[in-house]
Amino acid sequence: xxxxxxxxxxxxxxxxxxxxxxxxxxxxxxxxxxxxxxxxxxxxxxxxxxxxxxxxxxxxxxxxxxxxxxxxxxxxxxxxxxxxxxxxxxxxxxxxxxxxxxxxxxxxxxxxxxxxxxxxxxxxxxxxxxxxxxxxxxxxxxxxxxxxxxxxxxxxxxxxxxxxxxxxxxxxxxxxxxxxxxxxxxxxxxxxxxxxxxxxxxxxxxxxxxxxx
Amino acid sequence: xxxxxxxxxxxxxxxxxxxxxxxxxxxxxxxxxxxxxxxxxxxxxxxxxxxxxxxxxxxxxxxxxxxxxxxxxxxxxxxxxxxxxxxxxxxxxxxxxxxxxxxxxxxxxxxxxxxxxxxxxxxxxxxxxxxxxxxxxxxxxxxxxxxxxxxxxxxxxxxxxxxxxxxxxxxxxxxxxxxxxxxxxxxxxxxxxxxxxxxxxxxxxxxxxxxxxxxxxxxxxxxxxxxxxxxxxxxxxxxxxxxxxxxxxxxxxxxxxxxxxxxxxxxxxxxxxxxxxxxxxxxxxxxxxxxxxxxxxxxxxxxxxxxxxxxxxxxxxxxxxxxxxxxxxxxxxxxxxxxxxxxxxxxxxxxxxxxxxxxxxxxxxxxxxxxxxxxxxxxxxx
Numbered sequence: 001x002x003x004x005x006x007x008x009x010x011x012x013x014x015x016x017x018x019x020x021x022x023x024x025x026x027x028x029x030x031x032x033x034x035x036x037x038x039x040x041x042x043x044x045x046x047x048x049x050x051x052x053x054x055x056x057x058x059x060x061x062x063x064x065x066x067x068x069x070x071x072x073x074x075x076x077x078x079x080x081x082x083x084x085x086x087x088x089x090x091x092x093x094x095x096x097x098x099x100x101x102x103x104x105x106x107x108x109x110x111x112x113x114x115x116x117x118x119x120x121x122x123x124x125x126x127x128x129x130x131x132x133x134x135x136x137x138x139x140x141x142x143x144x145x146x147x148x149x150x151x152x153x154x155x156x157x158x159x160x161x162x163x164x165x166x167x168x169x170x171x172x173x174x175x176x177x178x179x180x181x182x183x184x185x186x187x188x189x190x191x192x193x194x195x196x197x198x199x200x201x202x203x204x205x206x207x208x209x210x211x212x213x
Numbered sequence: 214x215x216x217x218x219x220x221x222x223x224x225x226x227x228x229x230x231x232x233x234x235x236x237x238x239x240x241x242x243x244x245x246x247x248x249x250x251x252x253x254x255x256x257x258x259x260x261x262x263x264x265x266x267x268x269x270x271x272x273x274x275x276x277x278x279x280x281x282x283x284x285x286x287x288x289x290x291x292x293x294x295x296x297x298x299x300x301x302x303x304x305x306x307x308x309x310x311x312x313x314x315x316x317x318x319x320x321x322x323x324x325x326x327x328x329x330x331x332x333x334x335x336x337x338x339x340x341x342x343x344x345x346x347x348x349x350x351x352x353x354x355x356x357x358x359x360x361x362x363x364x365x366x367x368x369x370x371x372x373x374x375x376x377x378x379x380x381x382x383x384x385x386x387x388x389x390x391x392x393x394x395x396x397x398x399x400x401x402x403x404x405x406x407x408x409x410x411x412x413x414x415x416x417x418x419x420x421x422x423x424x425x426x427x428x429x430x431x432x433x434x435x436x437x438x439x440x441x442x443x444x445x446x447x448x449x450x451x452x453x454x455x456x457x458x459x460x461x462x463x464x465x466x467x468x469x470x471x472x473x474x475x476x477x478x479x480x481x482x483x484x485x486x487x488x489x490x491x492x493x494x495x496x497x498x499x500x501x502x503x504x505x506x507x508x509x510x511x512x513x514x515x516x517x518x519x520x521x522x523x524x525x526x527x528x529x530x531x532x533x534x535x536x537x538x539x540x541x542x543x544x545x546x547x548x549x550x551x552x553x554x555x556x557x558x559x560x561x562x563x564x565x566x567x568x569x570x571x572x573x574x575x576x577x578x579x580x581x582x583x584x585x586x587x588x589x590x591x592x593x594x595x
Contacts, residue, residue, distance in 0.1 A: 014391070055473070058436045060391035063384065099309070107384050126307060 003029050004040045007072070011044025012051070014064025019072045033079035041069045041076075042116060042207075049200025059108070062200060069115040080117075089117035090142040090210050093135050095127035096179075097148050097156035105179060106147045108199035116203045118143070129156065129163045136169050143206050146192075148179040157182075158190040174209040178202060226363040227285035228421070234563040235422060235462035235484050237512030243554055243592025244285035245585050246367070246515060247538075247567040248424075248487075250311075251574040252581050253278035253287075260309040265290070268346040276353045279364055282578075283585050285565075287354075289347050289420065291369040296407040297379050299338030301328045309574075317382035322396065325403070328380070332407045334414035343411075344418045351419035365421040367464075370412045372427035372451055373401035374444040380404065383429065390435060394443055401447040409454050416459040423455060424464035424487055431469030431489075440474055449481045456482075464515060468570065475499040479509035488516035490569045493553050497560045514557045517569035518549045518584060538573040543583035550587030558592075566592065 001009070003026045010022050026036050048065040051057035057065075080088075092113050096106050110122040121139055123131065136144060144164070148154040157177050164170045174193040177186070187195040194209050196202040230244040253274035254264055264271035275287045294312040298304050305315040319325055334340040347366065354362050371379070377400035378386035389397050412423055429435070430444040452463050465483035467475075472491055476499055479486065488496050496514065503509040519537035537545050550566055557564035566588045572581075 055432070058432075058439070059434050060387040060439065061436075063388050064391045067388070111384070125313070 004031060004035065007036060007040030008044040008047065011041050011065050011068045011072070012047045014048075014061055014068055016064060016068045016071055019068040020075055023072045023075050027075075027079075033076045036072075037076055037080065037117065041072055045069055045112070045116065045200065045203065049198075049204065052198060052200050062108075063111070066111050066115045073115065073117070088119050090206070091119045091121075091139055092143040092145055092206065093121045093123065093132065093139055093141040094145040095123040095132050095135075095147070096125040097146055097153055097160060098126055098128045099153045099156060105149070105199065106145075109145060109147070109178065109202045112199045112203045113143075113145075113206060116207065118206065129160050132160055133163050133167050133169070136164060136173065137167070141173055142210055143174050143176055145176045145178070145202070145206075147177070148181065154179065154181050154186065157186075157192070161190060161192060174206075176202065176205055176209070226358070226361075227279075227283075228363050228365045231285045231365045231565070232421065232462070234513050234565050235464070237484075237563055239563070239594045242594060243558070243564045243566055243588045245566045245588045246284060246286040247581070247584060248288055248291065248367075248571045249275075249278060249282070249284060249581075250288060250291060251572050251576070252282060252284075252578075255575075256281055256578075261311060262306055262308050265306065265312075268342055268349065271346055272349040272353060275350060276357065280357075282581050284581075286365050286367050286422075287350065289350065289366060289368050289415065290343050291367070293371055293375070293379055295338060295340045295343050296332065296371065296411050297376065299329065299332050299334075299340055300380065300404075300407055302380055314379050314382070317380065317385060319380045319400070320382075320385065325400075328403070330403045330406065332410055334411045340411060340414070344414055347415055347418040347420055362421075366419060367422050367424060368412060368415040368420040370408045370423055370425040370451065370455065372425050372430075372444075373405040373408075373447040374429050375427050376404035376408060377401050378429045386429065387434070390439055390443060394439075397443055401444070405447060405451055405454070409451065409458070412455050413458050416461055420461070422462045422464065423459075424466055425451060425455070425483075426466035426468050426487075428468035431467065431471050432473050433469045437474050437477070441477055445477055445481065448478075452481050452483050464513075466570075476503055476508075479503040479511055482510055484510060485513040485515055485563075485565065486511060487567065488514060488569060490519065491517065493517060493556045497556050497562065500562060501560050511562060513563035513565050515565040515567045517553060517567065518546060519569060538568050538576040538580055541580065543579050543586075546580050546583035547587045547590070550584055551591045554588070554591045564592065 007022050007026055010019055023036055045065055048057055048062055052062055094106055094110050110120045114120050146157050146160055161175055176194040177192045178196055194205040196205045225241040230240045233240045234244050256278040257274040259270050259274055279287050292311040294304055302318045303315040304312040306312050350366050354364055427448055430440045455463055462484045464485040464487050465481055466487040467478045468489050471478055475496055479500055500511040504511055537549055554564045566584055
């Protein structure tokens with residue numbers, strides 16, 4: 001098994017104690033930070049996401065994979081920022097919409113996006129629409145992620161999208177939505193750009209949306 | 214109000230109907246219990262915070278809404294918070310939602326010393342307020358029932374895994390499950406007693422039955438293996454302790470999708486299971502199987518007209534979950550209700566008609582009426 005494959009498997013296994021050592025070994029063997037990130041860490045996290053979809057991995061295991069990746073990123077981030085292999089993946093502003101105090105899913109999505117190299121501003125639960133618009137003006141994110149657990153608060157999502165459009169910000173970013181009552185039909189109806197049923201899927205969607213820009 | 218009071222004087226009372234079903238017995242028809250927090254508050258036009266600040270508003274809401282909608286069970290405050298707050302957690306109180314943990318109390322093992330694990334529900338924190346509301350509900354029900362109680366009161370208890378997760382924060386809880394199962398066990402062991410004492414005190418104050426729930430051990434959260442070895446033993450311990458101390462019928466709500474572990478859930482020995490967004494046929498079949506093997510004592514299934522979406526299940530569901538209570542029409546409620554009644558009663562279990570989680574905020578009165586109507590139309594035993 002190549003060193004990159006070992007890094008990938010290590011993230012999949014969520015073995016946080018060995019990640020740093022393996023990443024350092026990969027660098028010693030001449031692998032670039034970008035290669036280790038893309039083919040090792042992100043690939044491992046994707047494998048974990050596939051495992052989640054198949055019912056082989058669950059939230060604790062997913063979080064352990066995420067922790068492994070975070071530790072690896074402590075080593076890789078300075079190298080990536082040096083310009084040798086790239087920079088941050090993108091910026092994201094996340095919020096649970098106003099009136100909805102649930103944030104477990106939002107937390108998980110934030111963690112997963114951070115570990116995938118995003119700079120994340122997690123505004124937490126029950127965020128007024130105007131605050132989201134202000135945060136977008138300040139951070140100029142590539143992605144805005146909106147969450148709602150309740151079927152009555154998901155009605156706020158189109159209001160946020162409209163407020164972003166009214167502020168002239170809609171075309172500069174992609175809007176992702178998620179939460180238990182959210183469906184693909186809902187995403188189409190409110191003209192959001194992406195949707196995921198879970199946190200790992202959200203990373204995939206965010207990366208796809210970034211690529212689509 | 215006179216018109217609505219009429220059916221509270223009918224031959225079989227909601228109390229008799231509900232308690233019989235929890236014991237696996239039949240009366241005149243299938244009862245309805247959809248955990249009517251929002252129905253009650255919306256009916257009197259109060260926010261949750263108003264009703265929390267003034268328990269008499271909550272009592273009025275519960276009493277008047279039951280008279281209006283004619284469901285068969287009312288609830289006390291029925292929420293996470295009073296016990297966790299008394300243990301030491303800081304809560305925030307949104308204007309119109311139940312309290313939430315503002316800051317996790319336990320971030321390290323050292324923090325466990327800051328927690329107050331031995332609680333007195335009659336003195337500590339806001340627990341006495343909940344007990345006051347229960348006593349007032351009881352008084353009002355007896356007064357309106359002309360000396361006899363005509364509607365049962367249900368209270369709520371948090372399973373130890375949920376309480377532990379509230380104290381540590383959900384993300385941290387799942388990391389503890391992965392990294393340090395022994396710590397998870399220690400937390401659940403300590404967390405069990407606070408809610409047990411609260412349920413006992415609620416029973417002494419006048420509640421008639423209890424439901425407990427666990428949203429952190431679903432298939433959406435942890436593996437079957439973690440469930441079986443870590444959290445399920447504490448669910449069972451909690452339920453058996455409640456029964457031993459109070460003798461009340463216990464309903465358990467496995468919140469979320471538990472399709473791959475219903476056989477284990479039923480072994481928690483609850484009398485009734487309030488089903489989440491799951492396949493009613495599969496849940497009914499599993500209940501019959503575990504009962505036949507002598508592993509469970511399931512007498513009734515409560516639920517599970519759609520309040521969530523198909524995306525929260527693994528796609529096995531036979532019931533079309535499309536946020537029905539919130540977005541569906543009365544005929545959708547009737548149609549789904551019929552499926553649930555027919556499926557559960559065909560297995561000779563008692564059906565208690567309800568949603569698949571708490572009553573959905575903002576559901577139309579017509580949809581809530583439709584569920585009671587469906588119980589009358591399709592749930593007659595004679």
